[in-house]
Amino acid sequence: MTEPIIRFDKVVKNYGSHVVLDELNFTVAPGEKVTIIGPSGSGKSTVLRILMTLERINGGVVHVGGEPLWHETRNGALAPAGDAHLRKMRRMLGMVFQQFNLFPHMTVLRNVTEAPVQVLGLSRQEARERGEELLGMVGLTDHMHKFPHQLSGGQQQRVGIARALAMRPRIMLFDEPTSALDPELVGEVLSVIRRLAEAHDLTMLLVTHEMRFAREVSDRICFFDRGRVCEEGKPDDIFTHPNEQRTRDFLKAVL
Amino acid sequence: MLFGMSWDTDHGELAFALSILPILLRGMVVTIEASIAGFVIALVFGLVLAVLKGARSPFISFPARFVAEFFRDTPLLVQLFFLYYVLADYGIILPAFLTGALALGVQYSAYIAEVYRGGIEAVPHGQHEASHALDLSPVRTFTHIILPQAIPRVIPALGNYLASIMKDVPVLSVVTVLEMVNVAKIIGDQTFDYLVPLSMVGALYLVLSLVASVLVNLLDRSLPKTGLPLR
Amino acid sequence: MSWVEYLKPLLQGAWVTIELAALSTVLGAFVSFAAGIGRVSANWLIRGIAITFIETFRGTPLLVKLFWFYFAMPIAGQAIGLDLRLPPVEAGVVALGLNIGAYGGEVVRGAIEAVRPAQYEAATALNFTRRQALWTVILPQAIPEMMPSFGNLAVQNLKDTALASLISLGDMAFRAEQIRNYTQDSTTVYTMILFMYFGIALVLAGLMRLLERAVSRWQRAGT
Numbered sequence: 001m002t003e004p005i006i007r008f009d010k011v012v013k014n015y016g017s018h019v020v021l022d023e024l025n026f027t028v029a030p031g032e033k034v035t036i037i038g039p040s041g042s043g044k045s046t047v048l049r050i051l052m053t054l055e056r057i058n059g060g061v062v063h064v065g066g067e068p069l070w071h072e073t074r075n076g077a078l079a080p081a082g083d084a085h086l087r088k089m090r091r092m093l094g095m096v097f098q099q100f101n102l103f104p105h106m107t108v109l110r111n112v113t114e115a116p117v118q119v120l121g122l123s124r125q126e127a128r129e130r131g132e133e134l135l136g137m138v139g140l141t142d143h144m145h146k147f148p149h150q151l152s153g154g155q156q157q158r159v160g161i162a163r164a165l166a167m168r169p170r171i172m173l174f175d176e177p178t179s180a181l182d183p184e185l186v187g188e189v190l191s192v193i194r195r196l197a198e199a200h201d202l203t204m205l206l207v208t209h210e211m212r213f214a215r216e217v218s219d220r221i222c223f224f225d226r227g228r229v230c231e232e233g234k235p236d237d238i239f240t241h242p243n244e245q246r247t248r249d250f251l252k253a254v255l
Numbered sequence: 256m257l258f259g260m261s262w263d264t265d266h267g268e269l270a271f272a273l274s275i276l277p278i279l280l281r282g283m284v285v286t287i288e289a290s291i292a293g294f295v296i297a298l299v300f301g302l303v304l305a306v307l308k309g310a311r312s313p314f315i316s317f318p319a320r321f322v323a324e325f326f327r328d329t330p331l332l333v334q335l336f337f338l339y340y341v342l343a344d345y346g347i348i349l350p351a352f353l354t355g356a357l358a359l360g361v362q363y364s365a366y367i368a369e370v371y372r373g374g375i376e377a378v379p380h381g382q383h384e385a386s387h388a389l390d391l392s393p394v395r396t397f398t399h400i401i402l403p404q405a406i407p408r409v410i411p412a413l414g415n416y417l418a419s420i421m422k423d424v425p426v427l428s429v430v431t432v433l434e435m436v437n438v439a440k441i442i443g444d445q446t447f448d449y450l451v452p453l454s455m456v457g458a459l460y461l462v463l464s465l466v467a468s469v470l471v472n473l474l475d476r477s478l479p480k481t482g483l484p485l486r
Numbered sequence: 487m488s489w490v491e492y493l494k495p496l497l498q499g500a501w502v503t504i505e506l507a508a509l510s511t512v513l514g515a516f517v518s519f520a521a522g523i524g525r526v527s528a529n530w531l532i533r534g535i536a537i538t539f540i541e542t543f544r545g546t547p548l549l550v551k552l553f554w555f556y557f558a559m560p561i562a563g564q565a566i567g568l569d570l571r572l573p574p575v576e577a578g579v580v581a582l583g584l585n586i587g588a589y590g591g592e593v594v595r596g597a598i599e600a601v602r603p604a605q606y607e608a609a610t611a612l613n614f615t616r617r618q619a620l621w622t623v624i625l626p627q628a629i630p631e632m633m634p635s636f637g638n639l640a641v642q643n644l645k646d647t648a649l650a651s652l653i654s655l656g657d658m659a660f661r662a663e664q665i666r667n668y669t670q671d672s673t674t675v676y677t678m679i680l681f682m683y684f685g686i687a688l689v690l691a692g693l694m695r696l697l698e699r700a701v702s703r704w705q706r707a708g709t
Contacts (some may be wrong), residue, residue: 052611091615101608105626105704114622151709167612195649328641328687329680330648332659337680340672425549429652436549440557449557457546457554464545 001034001154003066005049005203007031012226014048022227030170031201034039035195035214038224044207048173051205052095054085057190065092065170094169100196101157101165104205108135109144112198113161118158120167127166136161138192154185158192165196171203172196178210186210191227193217211255224248257281257438264446273468275442280457283463289355289434290421291348296360297420300415301367309367330424331362339430355427356453359420366416374409375401402446404482414471418464435459489674492665496675499661500682506647506657507690510582511640517587518636519524522594536591543588548646552581556653574599577649588644593635597628630702637694641687648683658682 006028013021021043028034036044047053050062053069061078062069071078072085081089103111112134113127122130135141138158148156157177164172174193178186190213197204197217208214214221215235222232223244231244239255242248258281263274263438326334327385335358343347349357386396428437439456443449524536543551554578563570572580601624609619651660662679666672 036608052607054610087613087615090611093611096610097604097608097611099604101604103605103608103623103627115614118618118622145706149705149706163612194606270525290628317578325684328645328691330645331661333652333680335682336659336663336666337672337676340666341676344672353631396567407607413629425547427651428549434555436547439550440553441624443557448561449553450561453550453554457550460547460550461545463543476578 002030003034004028005065005135006062006205008047008060009063010060011050011062012041013055015051015059019051021057022248024228024231026222028205030172030203032189033197033204033206033217033219034222035206035218036218036222036224037208037211037250038216038230041226042224043054043227044224045175048095048175048205048207051171052093052173053088053090064089089148091167092170093173093193094156094167095173095175096160096164096173096177098180100148100160100180101155102156102159106245107145107147108140108159111148111159112166115163116166118182130166130215133164134165137160137195138162139188149168153181154188157189161189161192161196169202172205174206174208176207176209178208190246209254211251223250225250257441262442264448268451271446271448272455275452275457277457278442279435279438279452282433282435283459284353285432286335286421286424286434286463289352289359289424289427291419292352292356293359293420293424294417295396296356297363297367297416300360300364301371302370304364304368305371310374314317323368326361327365331358331423332429334358334361335426335430350430351427351430354431355424355430358427360421362423363416363420367413369414370416371405373412374405377408378404399485403485405481407478407480410475410478412466413472414475417471418467421463421467422460445480489640489678492651492675492678495665496658496678496682499656499658499679500686502655503644503647503659503683504648504658506578506582506655507644508688509641510647511578513579513583514586514590514639515636518586518590518594521587521591521597523563523620525591525595526598532709538642540588540591544585544592546698548581548585549652551578551585551645552649552653554610555581559687562660574650574653574655576652578647578655582646582650585646587638589642590636593629593632593639598624600631601627630698633701637691637698640690640694644687644690645683683699 004027006026008024008026010023010025011021011024012019012023020041024043024047025048030066032081036047044054046055046251050057051064051069057070061071067089068078068081069083069086069089072081073079102108103114104116108209109128109131110129111123116122116127116130117124132141135144136163140155140162143151148159151159154157161177177193178189181189190210192205193206194217196202206214206218218235220232221235221238221243222244223230223238225246231238231242231247239248239251242251257278260278260281261274262278263270303320304323305374308316308323310316310319335355338358338361339351342354380402382404383396386400391400402444424432424434425436427434427442431437435456436453440449442452501572519638521540525540527533542582555572556574559568560571601654605623605627605675606619606644609623611638648659651657651663656658658679665675669675
């Protein structure tokens, strides 16, 4: 058994008195494509945000690539992670946001090249070549020199995907990538994600309401309920004969 | 000697500071008086300007807008000198304090007019419509419906301008108004120690600013946001 | 003397006014960014210094600060053995620049805090350091928001330069007083400089509007 690339070990996350993650145990194998589904408030997005270091945890340990994420070993014991450790760990991860979050004051190309230049130390030329290739892959070569507000939501999200990929992460996190899009624009984004899933040995963790898409693309579906994994398994198993009543209720409501 | 009080330069800095404190506080009283006088004049001039600027006829509103812009973009010091010397040239001799308050009122009238306009425009349009439907006269609509709702909204902005006026009062020292900074400078001129009086005035001003902002806050919170209650 | 003869000294004074305004505005801009960025720093010491500076300089009148730098600071210098005497020009530029910088600091802070938090998250996800995120992502979005207030502050600073005449700086207001003392012709000379200040203020306001358009060009791209 290979070491999981992501491991949540009895992770607890609270917002004040509200418990969002309730001693969550959750793993993802390298190269696996996992989709997390579940009712709102079940902690799905929180898992992604914790991985991307946007949220702290209140208990338990998160491991990414075999090392603790929010902790580091100092003098043989686990201590809260410092900035340098977090920056090192972040290199393995990339995130695509529901609201795209492109930088409005930069052109599409610059959105994609800025982090590789400043963070990875690429030259402008190298970053540009990488950016042009990725934008070509997502079908936006003609829009390279436009500003985000000149693009449709679907186009902006594709830029968001290219921007995250430009950092060459090992794990891509998709936080409801199409939930903010008009229905007719959803397809173009999903097809980019599908191609990514088919072509790469990239680990992908997806939170989405697009059930049909989740079924096509995932190696495993995880149904989250009230801060824990309620049920998980192969897409066909989960969607056609779920074991848990809560899973059945949820699927009945959304399908 | 100032205000009939003298200071003590023979017993070290602390004794000096303590001895000039009552003199500075006497100056602070003048500062506060001048601020309030200037503020009241600004409130009145501002109202006039606001009404003229909002007039339907461009023959009235255009010159009014020009005058407001002119007051806003020219220095208080120059406006003060203008009033002080030019009025005297035409035979109108006003006490320095009043000239100073007038200058403050003129300088801030344009800003206050904008505050009025903002406050009135912030009253929801539906209020005008409801008054019209109830057949209230325009004057009654304005005084009993619009104005009581506009006033609580403008209190914070007006409070800010009162604080600004307080910080502009020292300019009045050039026409010999004995406000706090002038007092400190005179003490400095006569004792060659500017450091202690000016630093104390700075500290006293910080206290004044704090007290003013607390009072404005209290007033703001005591007034219901929906409007002045009318029985 | 007729008003034409007043023009030469007044224009000399106007040049001093413009120089003073320009230098103090530039200093004020640097101070504004230093104070505003310091105000939102994660480091409590930097934040404390910024807050103290902003509150002290905003809560005290400009004339106090002007007199303090010109009259009081040399005395403080004597006490600690340093020669801190400043000529009127330097004292004026420093007092005006720090004064307008304190007000500008609050404008900078407000604009930085107005940038959507999601932008920070995007920057974090891409592994920018805090400093890289501030300069590459946050400030460029904050700057267009600051410009209207900066325009007002620039005009305010121009008006404030007149106070420097009270520490014997030969600006327009100083020259006007000189002429009035000599000729007793208050109305003419003061009317002239009122209009001259107004004219300079309008030009300054126009320049600030051009600057505002320049920094927000990306917002209008494609329209």
